[in-house]
Amino acid sequence: MDLQNHPILFHIRKNITPTAEEELFFISLLNSLKLKQGEFAEKAGEVTYNFIHVTSGCLMTYYTDKDGNDQVIQFATSGWWTGDLHSLTRQQPSIYTTRALADSEILQLPKVRMEELLDRHPIFERYFRIMFQNSLVTHQNRIIEAFTATAEERYHNFQKKYPQLEQYVPLKYIASYLGITPEFLSKIRRKK
Amino acid sequence: MDLQNHPILFHIRKNITPTAEEELFFISLLNSLKLKQGEFAEKAGEVTYNFIHVTSGCLMTYYTDKDGNDQVIQFATSGWWTGDLHSLTRQQPSIYTTRALADSEILQLPKVRMEELLDRHPIFERYFRIMFQNSLVTHQNRIIEAFTATAEERYHNFQKKYPQLEQYVPLKYIASYLGITPEFLSKIRRKK
DNA sequence: TATTTTTCTTAACCTAGTTCAAGACACTTT
DNA sequence: AAAGTGTCTTGAACTAGGTTAAGAAAAATA
Numbered sequence: 001m002d003l004q005n006h007p008i009l010f011h012i013r014k015n016i017t018p019t020a021e022e023e024l025f026f027i028s029l030l031n032s033l034k035l036k037q038g039e040f041a042e043k044a045g046e047v048t049y050n051f052i053h054v055t056s057g058c059l060m061t062y063y064t065d066k067d068g069n070d071q072v073i074q075f076a077t078s079g080w081w082t083g084d085l086h087s088l089t090r091q092q093p094s095i096y097t098t099r100a101l102a103d104s105e106i107l108q109l110p111k112v113r114m115e116e117l118l119d120r121h122p123i124f125e126r127y128f129r130i131m132f133q134n135s136l137v138t139h140q141n142r143i144i145e146a147f148t149a150t151a152e153e154r155y156h157n158f159q160k161k162y163p164q165l166e167q168y169v170p171l172k173y174i175a176s177y178l179g180i181t182p183e184f185l186s187k188i189r190r191k192k
Numbered sequence: 193m194d195l196q197n198h199p200i201l202f203h204i205r206k207n208i209t210p211t212a213e214e215e216l217f218f219i220s221l222l223n224s225l226k227l228k229q230g231e232f233a234e235k236a237g238e239v240t241y242n243f244i245h246v247t248s249g250c251l252m253t254y255y256t257d258k259d260g261n262d263q264v265i266q267f268a269t270s271g272w273w274t275g276d277l278h279s280l281t282r283q284q285p286s287i288y289t290t291r292a293l294a295d296s297e298i299l300q301l302p303k304v305r306m307e308e309l310l311d312r313h314p315i316f317e318r319y320f321r322i323m324f325q326n327s328l329v330t331h332q333n334r335i336i337e338a339f340t341a342t343a344e345e346r347y348h349n350f351q352k353k354y355p356q357l358e359q360y361v362p363l364k365y366i367a368s369y370l371g372i373t374p375e376f377l378s379k380i381r382r383k384k
Numbered sequence: 385t386a387t388t389t390t391t392c393t394t395a396a397c398c399t400a401g402t403t404c405a406a407g408a409c410a411c412t413t414t
Numbered sequence: 415a416a417a418g419t420g421t422c423t424t425g426a427a428c429t430a431g432g433t434t435a436a437g438a439a440a441a442a443t444a
Contacts, residue, residue, distance in 0.1 A: 073335065086333075088325075089326060129320050129321035139331040143335060148261065171422065187423085342430075374391090374392075378394080
């Protein structure tokens with residue numbers, strides 16, 4: 001896809017109005033990448049620190065605990081940002097893994113380049129501030145949901161939020177996202 | 193407390209380096225307020241949209257669902273920001289309530305003034321971007337914890353994270369924060 | 385000091401969700 | 415077509431945590 005005319009620019013222009021030069025600089029920092037289903041964009045333990053924008057397809061970001069259990073943090077469909085904020089903030093290896101659930105196109109913004117961007121063109125601070133602020137609302141809602149809704153309610157909310165995902169995402173990842181076992185998700189499905 | 197020399201300025205200077213004029217302007221937007229234990233800083237349904245910085249004491253922010261159940265989202269001790277991001281972002285009445293758990297001193301930054309601040313002095317975008325980014329890490333950890341840890345583990349993590357809170361926060365709010373009933377928290381406590 | 389109100393604990397019973405183990409279904413690959 | 419592999423379902427037994435209701439302790443008020 002042509003980077004000079006990439007959909008991400010339209011998203012940016014909804015929130016801020018950079019100059020042509022600033023846009024060009026931003027674009028120059030990005031790695032454009034195609035992932036096949038199952039491929040990794042970022043692996044836990046590595047020190048890559050990319051911030052990732054999903055152009056098309058779908059990625060998931062998950063955390064693996066000491067017992068080897070995966071906990072899916074989020075699904076990122078087109079137009080979303082994802083990545084390991086934790087390691088982006090501190091100087092530590094990534095604790096999350098980001099992986100393609102379908103053939104996907106992504107843009108990678110490496111940590112150091114993001115810092116470069118924000119130092120040189122502080123106008124982008126606003127863009128990321130708004131993005132983080134919105135993301136925080138989503139996360140707060142997820143916390144409320146986790147504590148107050150039943151597994152069945154969470155499942156129906158998931159279906160509303162990601163209408164087409166269920167068709168190609170293996171059930172075990174959906175179950176993980178919902179915080180239940182695959183077996184129990186199977187039982188919920190049967191009831192319908 | 194003297195606003196010109198307020199601890200919040202030291203926190204700001206750790207992240208950005210505003211001019212004296214910018215600092216003064218920021219300070220001029222803040223309402224300084226003392227709350228007695230039990231008093232409200234923000235009530236659900238109202239249209240105040242304050243962003244709140246806790247100078248001393250402790251506040252909690254909670255969500256009340258249609259059945260009248262409270263879900264505590266976070267405790268904010270000194271140095272923290274809190275408030276209703278949801279209504280801060282959209283033009284809707286607040287869905288969260290923020291209340292003092294102990295006598296507290298706070299700074300209120302009304303939504304419209306925050307916008308004014310960011311428009312006039314974009315350097316503060318960076319300050320809030322960093323703040324939201326850090327907050328997001330905290331929220332992500334809480335989601336992982338909610339789904340992977342047992343109630344007992346969450347309780348012990350809570351004790352580590354907020355060492356002195358348990359002494360003056362009513363058990364029902366701690367239970368709510370942990371996503372369990374007060375009765376079950378009582379059972380967990382007995383085991384020790 | 386007595387009284388009322390709120391907070392916390394205990395116990396008996398109940399349920400949402402887990403664990404384990406067996407099959408069923410859908411795929412590739414041969 | 416057979417055989418192998420991964421994904422999904424089903425069921426029986428179990429456990430973490432909820433519900434209800436009663437009482438104990440503590441704090442507020444008279």
